[in-house]
Amino acid sequence: MIAVWLARGRTQVNGASVAVFRVGYGLAGLILVIRFFAHGWIESLFLRPEFHFKYAGFGWVQPWPTWGMYAQFVIMGLAAVSVALGFRHRLGAGVFALGLAYVELVDRSLYLNHYYWMILSGMLFVFLPMGARWSVDSALGRRSPTMQVSLWVVRLLRFQVGMVYVFAGLAKINGDWMFRAEPLSTWLPARADFWAIGPLLVMPATAFALSWAGAAFDLTIVAWLSVRRTRAVAFVVLVGFHLLTWLLFPSIGVFPLLMTLGATIFFDPDWPDRFRTAHAAPRSERMVAPRRRLVGVLAAVYVVAMSLLPLRHHVMPGDVTWTGQGYLGSWQVMLAEKSGSARFIVTDDAGRSWALPPPAYLTERQAAMMATSPDLIRQVAAAIAEDLGVSVAADVRLSVNGGPSVQFTDPDSAVIGAPISTWVVDQGNLRS
Amino acid sequence: MVGLVLALAACTTGPAQDEVAQALVDEGLVPPLEQAVVELDELATSVAAFCDDPGAASQAAAQERWSAAKEAWEAVEFLTYFEPESMLSTLAKVDYSPISEEGIRELLSSSTIIDYEYVDNRAASTRRGLGAVEFGLFSPLELAAEDRMCAMLVAASAVAADSVTEMRSVWVTAGVDGEAPYRDVLTMSMQPRETFGETVGAYVETLKRQSLFELGQVLGLSAPEPDPEALPEGPAGAGIVAYGSQIAAIKLSFDAGGDSSLSNLVRSRSRSVADQIDSLLGEAEALLSSLDGSMGTAVVEDPETMTHLYDLLRELQVLFEADVVSILDITLGFSDADGDSG
Numbered sequence: 001m002i003a004v005w006l007a008r009g010r011t012q013v014n015g016a017s018v019a020v021f022r023v024g025y026g027l028a029g030l031i032l033v034i035r036f037f038a039h040g041w042i043e044s045l046f047l048r049p050e051f052h053f054k055y056a057g058f059g060w061v062q063p064w065p066t067w068g069m070y071a072q073f074v075i076m077g078l079a080a081v082s083v084a085l086g087f088r089h090r091l092g093a094g095v096f097a098l099g100l101a102y103v104e105l106v107d108r109s110l111y112l113n114h115y116y117w118m119i120l121s122g123m124l125f126v127f128l129p130m131g132a133r134w135s136v137d138s139a140l141g142r143r144s145p146t147m148q149v150s151l152w153v154v155r156l157l158r159f160q161v162g163m164v165y166v167f168a169g170l171a172k173i174n175g176d177w178m179f180r181a182e183p184l185s186t187w188l189p190a191r192a193d194f195w196a197i198g199p200l201l202v203m204p205a206t207a208f209a210l211s212w213a214g215a216a217f218d219l220t221i222v223a224w225l226s227v228r229r230t231r232a233v234a235f236v237v238l239v240g241f242h243l244l245t246w247l248l249f250p251s252i253g254v255f256p257l258l259m260t261l262g263a264t265i266f267f268d269p270d271w272p273d274r275f276r277t278a279h280a281a282p283r284s285e286r287m288v289a290p291r292r293r294l295v296g297v298l299a300a301v302y303v304v305a306m307s308l309l310p311l312r313h314h315v316m317p318g319d320v321t322w323t324g325q326g327y328l329g330s331w332q333v334m335l336a337e338k339s340g341s342a343r344f345i346v347t348d349d350a351g352r353s354w355a356l357p358p359p360a361y362l363t364e365r366q367a368a369m370m371a372t373s374p375d376l377i378r379q380v381a382a383a384i385a386e387d388l389g390v391s392v393a394a395d396v397r398l399s400v401n402g403g404p405s406v407q408f409t410d411p412d413s414a415v416i417g418a419p420i421s422t423w424v425v426d427q428g429n430l431r432s
Numbered sequence: 433m434v435g436l437v438l439a440l441a442a443c444t445t446g447p448a449q450d451e452v453a454q455a456l457v458d459e460g461l462v463p464p465l466e467q468a469v470v471e472l473d474e475l476a477t478s479v480a481a482f483c484d485d486p487g488a489a490s491q492a493a494a495q496e497r498w499s500a501a502k503e504a505w506e507a508v509e510f511l512t513y514f515e516p517e518s519m520l521s522t523l524a525k526v527d528y529s530p531i532s533e534e535g536i537r538e539l540l541s542s543s544t545i546i547d548y549e550y551v552d553n554r555a556a557s558t559r560r561g562l563g564a565v566e567f568g569l570f571s572p573l574e575l576a577a578e579d580r581m582c583a584m585l586v587a588a589s590a591v592a593a594d595s596v597t598e599m600r601s602v603w604v605t606a607g608v609d610g611e612a613p614y615r616d617v618l619t620m621s622m623q624p625r626e627t628f629g630e631t632v633g634a635y636v637e638t639l640k641r642q643s644l645f646e647l648g649q650v651l652g653l654s655a656p657e658p659d660p661e662a663l664p665e666g667p668a669g670a671g672i673v674a675y676g677s678q679i680a681a682i683k684l685s686f687d688a689g690g691d692s693s694l695s696n697l698v699r700s701r702s703r704s705v706a707d708q709i710d711s712l713l714g715e716a717e718a719l720l721s722s723l724d725g726s727m728g729t730a731v732v733e734d735p736e737t738m739t740h741l742y743d744l745l746r747e748l749q750v751l752f753e754a755d756v757v758s759i760l761d762i763t764l765g766f767s768d769a770d771g772d773s774g
Contacts, residue, residue, distance in 0.1 A: 339753070341750040402758055404705065405751070
C-alpha cells in the first residue's frame with residue numbers, strides 16, 4: 001500500500017498548481033519587503049537598536065551598515081520578483097530565503113512563524129522544479145517542455161502548508177484556549193470598535209465560539225481540503241478565516257495571504273488550467289519519472305524532521321508558553337498574550353545588591369519582548385554582567401492571557417550560567 | 433435580534449473605547465495643561481515683580497507662585513512622554529532635572545549676557561527652567577535680587593512659561609507646521625488602543641523614573657549606595673509635593689470621564705486589576721500627603737515609609753506595564769512590527 005503510494009509519487013502531473021504556489025510565494029515575499037520599507041522597519045528594527053538578541057552560535061551575525069541593510073532588502077525584493085516570474089527562480093528563492101534567514105538571525109526578538117515558514121519554503125524551492133509552468137525560464141526554453149512535475153513535489157508542498165495548520169491546531173488543545181477562550185477573550189474586546197461586528201466581539205460567547213472554531217479549523221482543514229468533494233467549500237471557509245484574522249489582526253502581515261495562496265496546492269494539479277478554460281482540460285499523458293533514491297530520502301528526512309521538531313517542547317520541562325523552551329519552529333501561532341515588567345537585581349563583589357531597569361540601549365519593543373522570554377532575559381542579564389562586573393538575577397512579573405501578573409523569575413537566583421529551571425518560577429500547571 | 437445582541441454586548445463590555453479616549457484627553461490630559469499655562473504665566477509675572485521691586489514680601493510672593501507653578505507643571509510633566517518630539521525640548525526648557533548649581537554660579541559670574549534669547553536658545557538645560565528659578569528665588573534676598581541673578585530669573589521663568597504655552601498650542605490649538613492639534617491626533621487619527629498605549633506608556637515611564645531612577649537611588653535600592661544627588665528636589669524641598677502632583681495626575685487621567693474612564697474600561701475587563709490600581713494610587717496619595725517637609729528630610733527621618741512608597745510605585749508600574757497592557761491588548765510607545773507569535 002505504502003509502496004504503491006510512494007511509487008505513484010513519481011507520476012508526472014500538471015505543473016500549473018505548483019506554478020501558482022511559486023507566484024503566490026514570490027508576491028507575498030515582495031509585499032513583505034515593501035512592508036519593511038513602508039513601515040520604516042529597516043531603520044527601527046535593525047539600524048537604530050544598539051543591541052541585538054542572538055541565537056546560540058549566531059552571535060557573529062550583525063546588521064549591515066545602513067546602505068547594506070537597504071541594499072539587502074532591495075535584493076530580497078528583486079529575488080521575490082524573480083521567484084514570482086520564474087526567472088532563475090532557484091537562485092531567487094535561495095537568495096530570498098537566505099536574506100530572510102539573515103533578518104531573523106540578526107535579532108532573535110524578531111522571530112515570526114511565517115518568516116520561518118517562508119525560509120523553509122524558499123529553501124525547498126531551490127531544489128524543487130517550481131518553474132515548470134508560467135515562468136520566464138520555461139518561456140526561454142530553460143525548462144522541460146513537458147510542463148509537468150512529479151506528484152511528490154505537489155505532495156511535499158501540501159505537507160509544507162498542512163503542517164502549519166495541524167501543529168497550530170494541536171497547540172490549541174490546552175486549557176487556556178479551549179476552556180478560558182484565551183487569548184481571544186483578551187484580544188477581541190479590544191477590537192470592540194471594529195466595523196459592524198464590533199459589538200459581537202466583546203461578548204464572551206464570541207471568544208469561545210471562535211476559539212473552538214479556530215481549533216477545529218486548524219485541526220481538520222487539511223482533511224477537508226484533501227477530499228475532492230469538500231475541497232471547494234473548505235477553501236471558501238479558509239479564505240473567510242484568513243480574511244477575518246487579517247482584518248482583526250492586521251499586524252499578522254502577509255501570513256493570511258501566504259496561507260490562502262498556499263492552500264490552493266490542495267486542488268488538483270491542473271486546477272489553474274481548468275479555472276482559465278472553465279472546462280475540464282483533458283488530462284495530459286501520465287508519465288512516470290525515473291526513481292531517484294537520494295531525492296526521496298532527502299524529502300523523507302525533511303518530512304520527518306518537520307514532523308518531530310514542533311513537538312520537542314513536550315519532552316522539555318515546563319510549559320512552552322511559560323518557558324519558551326521548544327517554542328521556535330513549533331507553530332505556536334497567536335496562542336498567547338504576554339506582557340511583562342522587568343528589572344534586574346545585581347550584586348557586586350562587595351555583596352551590595354541593587355535594582356536596575358532594563359538597559360536604556362534596548363528599544364521599547366526589545367524591552368517588551370525581553371520581559372516575556374527567558375532566553376532574551378538571559379542575554380540582557382549577560383550584557384549587564386559584562387558591563388558592570390556583577391552577578392545578575394531577574395525580577396520579572398508576567399501577565400499571560402489576561403490573567404493577573406505573577407512572578408515569572410526568581411529575583412534571588414542568578415541567571416547567567418544557570419539552567420532556566422533554576423530561575424524561572426515553576427508554573428507547570430499554566431495551561432492544564 | 434440585533435438589538436438583543438447589542439444589549440448583551442453592552443452588558444458585558446464596559447464603555448466604548450472611542451468614548452474613553454475622548455474623555456481621557458478632554459477631561460484627563462488637557463485641563464491640567466491649561467492650568468499649568470496659567471500658573472507658569474503667573475510665576476513669570478511674579479518673578480518680574482520681584483526683580484522690579486526686590487524685598488522680602490515680593491520674594492515670598494514669588495516663591496509661593498513658584499511652588500504653585502511647580503505643582504501644576506508636575507501634573508503635566510508626564511505628557512512629555514507622549515509622541516510629539518517637541519515635548520522633549522519643552523521638558524528641557526521648563527524643568528530639566530537635575531540642574532547644575534555650579535553651572536549657574538559660573539554663568540552668573542561670567543560676562544555672558546543673560547537674557548531671554550540666551551536662556552531660550554543657548555543655555556544648557558541644567559542652567560534654566562523651574563530648577564534654576566528655584567535656585568535663585570530660594571536664595572537669600574541679597575543674592576536673589578542681584579542684577580545678573582534677576583536677569584536669569586526673569587528670563588528663565590519667561591522661557592518656561594512660553595514653553596508650556598507652546599506645549600499647550602501643540603496639544604490644543606494647532607500643531608507644529610500646521611499639523612492637527614495633538615489632542616485631535618489622540619482622539620481622531622489614532623485608534624483608541626494607540627491612545628491608551630501612549631497614556632499607559634507615560635504612566636509607566638513616570639513611575640519607573642520615580643522608583644528606579646530617583647527614589648530608589650536616593651534610598652540605595654537601585655544604586656550600590658544611597659545617592660543624595662538623585663533627590664528630585666532643590667532648595668525649596670518640593671520633592672514630596674512633586675510626587676503627589678504626579679500621582680494625582682495619573683489618577684485624574686485614569687479616572688477621567690466617570691463611566692467612560694480608562695479605569696472603568698480596565699474594570700470591565702478585570703475588576704481585580706482596576707481595584708488594585710485604585711487602592712495603590714489612593715495609598716500612595718495618602719502616604720505622600722501625610723508627609724510634611726521635604727523628601728530629603730523624609731528619607732533621613734523615615735526611610736521605612738519612603739521604602740514603602742518605593743514599593744508602591746514599583747507595584748503600580750508592574751500593574752500598568754504587565755496587567756493593563758495585557759488586558760487592553762496595547763503596546764507601549766512603539767509601532768508594532770509584524771506579529772504572529774505568542
